[in-house]
Amino acid sequence: MSTISELKELLAQPRQIFITTHHKPDADALGSSLGLAGYLRKKGHHVTVVTPSDYPNFLAWMPGNEEVVVYEPRENDAQVRDIIGRAEVLFCLDFSCLNRINELGEYIRHAPGKKVLIDHHQDPEQFADLDYSNSKAAATAELVFEVIRDLGDQELIDTGIGECLYAGIMTDTGSFRHPSTSRNVHLIIAELLSAGINLSDVHRRIYDSHSEERLRFLGFVLKDKLTVLREYNTAYIAITADELRQYHSKTGDTEGLVNFALSIEGIVFAAVLIDRNQAIKISFRSVGDFSVSDFSRRHFEGGGHHNASGGISREPLDTTVDRFLSLLPQYQTQLVTAPLAAAPP
Ligand code: 5GP
Ligand code: MN
Secondary structure, eight states: OOOHHHHHHHHHOEEEEEEEEEOOOOOOHHHHHHHHHHEEEEEEOEEHHHHHHHHOOTTSTTTTGOOOEEOTTTSHHHHHHHHHOSSEEEESSOOOOGGGHHHHHHHTTOSSSSEEEEEOOOOOOOOSSEEEOTTTTTTHHHHHHHHHHHTGGGGGGOOHHHHHHHHHHHHHHTTTTTTTOOHHHHHHHHHHHHHHHHHHHHHHHHSSSHHHHHHHHHHHHHIIIIEEEETHHHEEEOOOOHHHHHOOOOTTTTHHHHHHTTTTOOEEEEEEEEEOOSSSSEEEEEEETOHHHHHHHHSSSOOOOSSSSEEOOOHHHHHHHHHHHHHHHGGGGTOOOOOOOOOOO
16 A cells, blocks of 8 residues: 555646546446546646446446547557556556456556556555555545545545545445445545535436336346346346347446345345356355355456456356356355344344
8 A cells, every 4th residue: 555645746746647447337437537537637637537448328427427538449549558658647446457458458557657556356466656455445436535535635526526436435335235334434425415416316317317128128137037046045147148139238237137136035146147249247246254256266267346246257158157056066055144133122
């Protein structure tokens, strides 16, 4: 962990700044990037946010969205390489390994500017000059808030920046229900409320702005695609590329599916496996002691957090599902339903 004075020194004069985040950015990835970008622009820096891929429409309300450069290898590779090459400071937010952001990762690794990592995933790769990672943080947006506050600039967090950060914390804590929802998180939300954020608007923009088609897709998935394995307290959903096409599935439409599988009483391990053509993308979630980050690291080239992780498989969907199922018996003793604390009297 670097000291805040090192960052203060680096930002003491107006800089060319590049900010990026992980592939298929979620609300924490984009919210922490645009929140930080809004702050740095107020400090007089020249900031470009580049995402390694497109992101869901329900994030497009975030201030600064119009200036985001979405990296498209066949369209703007030269432009993005130029931005990276000219950057004096490169912020990497909400991911911990450069190999998770395709070609961009290598461009960043070889960039001449100073690299700053702000992230909350486990086992960060050591590539940054300054590192403000903390795997105990609920969200990268929480860490971005703290960095701005510790730089002595909390009063620069306005409603727009605050709503970006709020969106990241809200979604990564599962709307303040995961065990990562600390006292610190709630104190930060109190500060964001003082900055004027409208939390119900943010909630509606993110959770209640889906298409009708997405809801019908959800209905189909829950009715026809969900498998519950009581002997392993496990539930999973496997979706083919054809099914995605049939429902005109767009970026973000499958987000949150895995939580439905986990919402069944007694289920402690949930997986969603989706055929994305180039590879099978897998999301894992758990409640309690079973570590899905260990599971995905060990078996699916993945990682993430103790209770939320992801990985990939390069085999066909049905082979991947068979392999997933064949792994469960060796974890059976760990896949036990987490007892709830006794209800208060
Ligand atoms: P999601 O299921 O929402 O895509 O991802 C859950 C968590 O696991 C996120 O924190 C994400 O960064 C991490 N994650 C998802 N896919 C991968 C992967 O392929 N590799 C690694 N190392 N982490 C992943
Ligand atoms: Mn995050």
